Amino acid sequence: QQPVQSPQAVILREGEDAVINCSSSKALYSVHWYRQKHGEAPVFLMILLKGGEQKGHEKISASFNEKKQQSSLYLTASQLSYSGTYFCGTEIGQGAQKLVFGQGTRLTINP
Amino acid sequence: ETGVTQSPTHLIKTRGQQVTLRCSSQSGHNTVSWYQQALGQGPQFIFQYYREEKNGRGNFPPRFSGLQFPNYSSELNVNALELDDSALYLCASSLDAGGYNEQFFGPGTRLTVL
Numbered sequence: 001q002q003p004v005q006s007p008q009a010v011i012l013r014e015g016e017d018a019v020i021n022c023s024s025s026k027a028l029y030s031v032h033w034y035r036q037k038h039g040e041a042p043v044f045l046m047i048l049l050k051g052g053e054q055k056g057h058e059k060i061s062a063s064f065n066e067k068k069q070q071s072s073l074y075l076t077a078s079q080l081s082y083s084g085t086y087f088c089g090t091e092i093g094q095g096a097q098k099l100v101f102g103q104g105t106r107l108t109i110n111p
Numbered sequence: 112e113t114g115v116t117q118s119p120t121h122l123i124k125t126r127g128q129q130v131t132l133r134c135s136s137q138s139g140h141n142t143v144s145w146y147q148q149a150l151g152q153g154p155q156f157i158f159q160y161y162r163e164e165k166n167g168r169g170n171f172p173p174r175f176s177g178l179q180f181p182n183y184s185s186e187l188n189v190n191a192l193e194l195d196d197s198a199l200y201l202c203a204s205s206l207d208a209g210g211y212n213e214q215f216f217g218p219g220t221r222l223t224v225l
Contacts, residue, residue, distance in 0.1 A: 032213070041115075042201070042216045089153075098159070103153050
């Protein structure tokens with residue numbers, strides 16, 4: 001039931017783009033994206049709802065393919081501050097009240 | 112506006128003991144969710160409280176229990192501690208219980224069971 005994230009880790013130079021994918025074997029109601037820096041709490045980035053509604057960060061975009069039960073997070077012109085571990089959390093039904101997080105994707109941005 | 116706070120920051124217990132972790136939700140938030148995060152893993156959902164009522168539970172044994180107070184702060188209690196309970200325990204508060212609400216995480220409590 002845990003969503004699968006890919007890649008597990010990626011190393012970029014500042015200014016490069018990255019895509020992080022999140023796939024589920026179950027039909028999804030919503031996908032939530034969070035970033036966690038080492039030793040810190042996860043921080044909200046984006047929510048995507050079934051039906052196309054989105055809520056989130058201005059400089060980060062994401063897509064949600066309901067048929068394929070997949071979501072992708074797009075980080076363009078990456079900055080050093082983007083480094084951290086990215087988690088997708090999936091909700092399998094409205095009112096399910098349960099976010100199931102993937103194992104995370106570690107993103108390292110080098111100058 | 113005060114963010115989500117958790118106490119204590121770190122805790123060391125021995126196997127078989129009991130522990131209580133505390134979480135103060137962000138002002139105006141009526142929903143608190145608890146997560147367990149093992150090293151190198153994503154957070155795992157333990158349970159959620161909405162307006163003092165339990166509103167969903169993950170795959171954790173009954174020795175993991177909790178409650179939410181009228182001011183919407185919350186406690187997580189773990190009885191009969193096991194070595195595998197060693198982890199970072201995160202609480203997150205949200206404005207409401209629906210899926211369109213971002214969760215604001217606290218800094219966590221690092222529990223070590225010896």
